[in-house]
Amino acid sequence: MRKLTQEQVLLQGNEACVKGALMAGCRFFAGYPITPATEVMEIMAQELPKAGGVFIQMEDEIASLGAVIGASLAGAKSMTATSGPGFSLMQEHIGFACMAEVPCVIVDVMRAGPSTGLPTQPSQADVMQARWGTHGDHPIIALAPASVYEFLELTIQAFNLSERYRTPVIILVDEVIAHLREGVILPALGDIEIEERPQPKVPPEWYLPYGDPGSGVPPMPPFGEGYRYHVTGLYHDVRGYPTTRIDEVEPLIRRLFSKISKDFERLQWFDSFHTDDATITVISYGCVARAAFQAVKEAREQGLKVGFIKLKILWPFMRRTITKILANSQKVLVPEMNIGQISREVKRVNKGECEVATLNKVDGTPITPPEILKMLEEMQP
């Protein structure tokens, strides 16, 4: 067992998430109890009143995300945390937040499903639900931490992305990382870049709540400060009013996508190890990335030319980064705690020159380094 250094504090993943959220300026939390996400709520209940924020326990997860969106419209950085069954209930309001462009952060601590599933063994099976769970075309951003520190860091980044693009951001974390305790060096507040939603520079009478200022992200003043505007889940014109006009409907949905897709280059967040000369590369995320990293290190010691990449952003899928990996390797291995979700994406962007292997474990226990190492040995040419 490693000892903590003097600068380190021992934190649980869910605890680190709260620390990150408060550093990012989160001042509103609404949630509903569900293992393995409940600690986020419990710690928020303790800390938010001290920080001048508001905590509320709602009657279900639908209500939780509703309250979060309401608070965000009133100007508070807001979040909720849940697990699979609650995440299913939240899908309705994730769509609303996409359509009405309301910043908010949703933590989904993945446990094995479907339905009530395996409370509360880990899983990574909500990846596609995060992408497509709410109805209709929509863009989404989802981040995947692989350590306690990363959970803190990516929670801050989730708020930043959410404010920058006025869009819901999902943190897809697994039960292992959420309940893991690790030594963490807390970042100094001055070292963290905190982003705020864009504000209008024009008087209320000139303000267009859904006009494109060029960046694709309209400025968003809070309710109650003179900019009286309309917010709806219906297709709307630049003033926020419902519309079915074809020259207003399509530009809206196109803008919702392009405000994020124009920045794909900025949204390639990953850690890699020995990818340059690797004939086989392991593509992984979340707790599986820890096992993969260990397996790759051991394989290197054996002289095997293997590489490792850990994805910190799952959505939008990092096509640019992955196609480079696919071009440089002969084979890739995608170990996942599901039947194959990110591996589908890897196969989708693969041009055929690379062999994509999968390692899928769905028995409620984490994938181990020996399991990945064995696979890597078998895959040797």
Place this chain on the structure above:
Amino acid sequence: MKETAELVHIYLRSSKKFPHIWCAGCGIGIFMNALLRVIDRIGYSKDDVVLVSGIGCSGRLPVYVDFNTLHTTHGRALTFATGIKLAKPHLKVITVMGDGDAIAIGGNHLIHAARRNVEIASFVINNYVYGMTGGQYSPTTPHGVKTTSSPYGNPEHDFDICRVVEAAGAAFVARSTVYHTRLLDRLISKALKKKGFALVEVVSQCPTYSSRWLDLDSPVEMMKWQKENSITMEKARRISKEELTGKIVIGVLADREVQTYHERYQQVSEKLKV
């Protein structure tokens, strides 16, 4: 009191594409008129008013008026309103819902909002039917009547919105019809000024759909029906249960002092900061 024309200029959005979506003779416009009249009389700043709605005919109300307006998802208006009020307690948060909206799909949120007692003035426009989707029975549609989803008669029993909300602990509960406009104004005013969760059920007419099973062929006939079938709370207390069958009991059902969620939260928060 200002003339309606003057209120129109102050409160309706000039940039919005009128006409509105409501059928001729719908009661929602009468309610909207009353709400604006009372808001004007109380003198709230338009910047401080947030109007939140769900889905359905009533859900379209906020878009026409010049406040901070939010048209949410079906049944969930109160959840958004809760977040707004707690994040910015100085705002006057008002919700407008329909009967299906508030007590079918939103029933869970309604009883918990009443119990939790966040200061929200809520109005349920009850026209006994799902209007926008084409006249299906709602939780307030009387037992036995034919609707588009109960072609052989409504097999379910209806439910009394006010009594449910009263039992759930709301600080203020009242009922009016759109026919009783003066009473409606008074009740809206009380609900808006109430510290705590307030609900007014506004019995209204759907001349397109509920007129069919009432066998009334015009909005005027339907409003006469409201007049003839209504009975005040005071009178209702004096007569038997049998005599009350089919009557609309109007007036204040409950008016009590309950500490709001926010007051309590503020107290705790202040203590923790010291």
